[in-house]
Amino acid sequence: MARKKIALIGAGMIGGTLAHIAAREELGDVVLMDLAEGTAKGKALDIAEASPVFGKDSHLSGGSVEDYSPIKGADVCIVTAGVPRKPGMSRDDLLGINLKVMKSVGEGIKKFAPNAFVICITNPLDAMVWALREFSGLPHNMVVGMAGVLDSARFRWFLAEEFKVSVEDVTAFVMGGHGDTMVPLTRYSTVAGIPVPDMIAMGWTTQEKMDAIVDRTRSGGGEIVQLLGNGSAFYAPAESAIAMAKSYLNDKKRVLPCAVHLSGEFGVKDMYVGVPVVIGAGGAEKIVEISLNADEQTMFDHSVDAVKGLVKACKDIDPSLA
Numbered sequence: 001m002a003r004k005k006i007a008l009i010g011a012g013m014i015g016g017t018l019a020h021i022a023a024r025e026e027l028g029d030v031v032l033m034d035l036a037e038g039t040a041k042g043k044a045l046d047i048a049e050a051s052p053v054f055g056k057d058s059h060l061s062g063g064s065v066e067d068y069s070p071i072k073g074a075d076v077c078i079v080t081a082g083v084p085r086k087p088g089m090s091r092d093d094l095l096g097i098n099l100k101v102m103k104s105v106g107e108g109i110k111k112f113a114p115n116a117f118v119i120c121i122t123n124p125l126d127a128m129v130w131a132l133r134e135f136s137g138l139p140h141n142m143v144v145g146m147a148g149v150l151d152s153a154r155f156r157w158f159l160a161e162e163f164k165v166s167v168e169d170v171t172a173f174v175m176g177g178h179g180d181t182m183v184p185l186t187r188y189s190t191v192a193g194i195p196v197p198d199m200i201a202m203g204w205t206t207q208e209k210m211d212a213i214v215d216r217t218r219s220g221g222g223e224i225v226q227l228l229g230n231g232s233a234f235y236a237p238a239e240s241a242i243a244m245a246k247s248y249l250n251d252k253k254r255v256l257p258c259a260v261h262l263s264g265e266f267g268v269k270d271m272y273v274g275v276p277v278v279i280g281a282g283g284a285e286k287i288v289e290i291s292l293n294a295d296e297q298t299m300f301d302h303s304v305d306a307v308k309g310l311v312k313a314c315k316d317i318d319p320s321l322a
Ligand code: A3D
Pocket: 009, 010, 011, 012, 013, 014, 015, 033, 034, 035, 036, 039, 065, 080, 081, 082, 083, 084, 085, 094, 098, 101, 104, 121, 122, 123, 125, 146, 147, 150, 178, 231, 232, 233, 234, 237
């Protein structure tokens, strides 16, 4: 059987990390594409030269987005092309620049990889994945956004630290848009199946500490931006997108929080928002429409409104999207 092909559009901090993980995990051949051709080729060559040491076989190459033909026939495309935040910037400040990038990337994918499963990471995520889907014209189930896996991983790590238990035994859910309005769902977060509210009742933590963890989850991206001083998180975002790609490539049918196209689910139409979804060989196969209590619904609606504003801004900037 021929190897799978993974196209990484954007060879910056996340793109390079994705290439490294994909090669180490032997997910398939890797093509790194960037405006900066030297960066894409240099990172591909550097990882290829590491492969005899880590002992895995895959072909790594780099190319310029002047010519998208190297992504031809890709099984998975992961898009990080664009600019990241600088300290003091919100994700939404990136909209104008990254919308133009989504247009060229979407057209490249449409022409050369129309059967790929596409994972968008570029911010502001929920609006960019929506625009990327529009520009590419791919089926909605084959274009998803990565944010919820990352936000939930941050939430899980904070919970594991608080309870002093293995990260493996903590599950957590973050829904909604990938911004300050995201909705970390304590009620659906567990330690080995025990809901977090029960952990509070058993005295393992307090409501105040949980509230602080929820706040820290919401501003988790900003915390890293401040610490790095230049650029944003890349290890955890890359790991999160790889988990989504593996679920698709291996038809694992994992239930992951992803930005997916909603057509009436949760009362939302023609928008991408983070919700739990089954990812398998059919792409985004089935949305899990969990029930929300009144407070959670209010937070979710607030988050959806924020995404709506961003989609409207995209349509205002590029009338072809209206
Ligand atoms: P960075 O290291 O700057 O890499 C971006 C790359 O995109 C650079 O190498 C650019 O040269 C390249 N690029 C710019 N324009 C184009 C174009 N038109 N075509 C192809 N390549 C282009 O950034 P990064 O890797 O740290 O982050 C990438 C994106 O992911 C940013 O928009 C971040 O805000 C976003 N991000 C999202 C999350 C989520 O959870 C959703 C987390 C972290 C970062």
